[in-house]
Amino acid sequence: MASFENKVIAVTGGASGIGRAVARECARRGASLALADLQEKALQQVAEELKSQGTKVTTTVVDVANSNSVDAWIKATVDHYGKLDGAANMAGIGGDDKIFRNITETENASWDKIIGINLAGVFYCMRAELRVMKEGAAIVNAASIAGLAGRAGVSIYSVSKHGVIGLTRSAAKEMGGRGIRVNAVAPGPVQTPLLDKVLDESGGKGKPVADTHEYLAISRLGTPEELAKTFVFLLSDDSSWTTGSIYTVDGGAMC
Template sequence: MDSRNRFQGKVIAITGAGSGIGLATAHYLAKEGAALALADIRDEALQQARDLITAQTRGVKLHTYALDVSKNQDVEDWVGAIITAFGRLDGAANLAGVFSRTIDGISTLSDTNWHSVLDINLSGVFYCLRAQQKVISNGGSIVNASSIAGLYGHPNYPAYCVSKAGVLALTRCAAREMGEKEVRVNCICPGRVRTPMMNSAQQSLSGVTFSGNPSALQREAEPEEIAALIGFLLSDESRFITGAEYKIDGGRMA
């Protein structure tokens, strides 16, 4: 099969598709022939993404959905709409997420800020997995977004670290459950990536320093580099990989 058409005839759902890693993944998969169901909480960004992808990829089949992944019924409705529109679901990239909204240790972190991060980063992935498991085709593949922050502790971001560690455990559980249908579930653990979310964090978290780069390669990742890994994990080339977590951090944790 032509490697540029690895996803021909397949329907892939992506959350967080309005920018950053989600948008880069949508571009990557569209170029390889996938039909796309794109979701993001920011409708304007989502429509801009749609216009950009359709302009750059001739003949792409694409539907967009405004979605808050922290609301279970909205997620169920979204997955149902995918089946109505396309008749099937072959893969998913659950990438919607938020960074910590404040710089707080455990003793000072408010209930509101704790839940606001976990509701999106962890519960959102759970809701997506639960809805996707009911309809995904045999032999399908799901990729969840964790972070290297889920692999180690950080004194100022307990909610973010816990949410991403939870995604790792949830991915392993889902991989064991869905293996009977030969559905694979894997997880990516990026380091620092040049995305709007990271830029927003740098601007909004006054007092935190993001200068320098501790990765061995001395730079941030580009979203397209993360998208390439997601594409591999969604493709049949990784058909014997499931329940795995992939660090893509430029050697930061080497």
């Protein structure tokens, strides 16, 4: 297991779900952390937990859909720590009750919101991170199995995650010469507040998401901790010859 001693890792969506699990795993390996989220109270709770274990942590309330907010956070991170060695871009939303609609029924506001956070947000984060990263740095983005295939009724979310995969692969090509790696993880259904919210707000319309036992080879939801290990592997030196890859961790949903 590669150590993260003397490494600075930025994590968006660090207040809950897989993002929080990634932060905890990075801390366990010795990293200093810059955590960002919109949930200020939950973010502070994570920071206090990690600080009590001896981890250096900064927290910032960041709206990833706002490029100025992202740029200010990354600048503050480098000003504080002096560098940025890795980043896990985890922030994202599943949508609201209007996400589970066909393309012809999709409203502009839903499109703007989901694309703004899930796709533009990852772009803004990557751009800011790559501008300050040096050779040996690594980025891992949160994609989804919805970004690997079409799925009726979740077109906006699917488009946003297809876009994350495209950004990841393009950035890997662009940054290889600088010695910076860029990868993504495509999770299947994971027991997180995001999934709970999607299922609750879908009013049962999200049947492909809800009926997990019908299409998973391993007939249960994944856990944030299981996913975090793959994200952290891709941030670590153990994956030093891995870039532009999309790791599917989905309980066999796509097999």
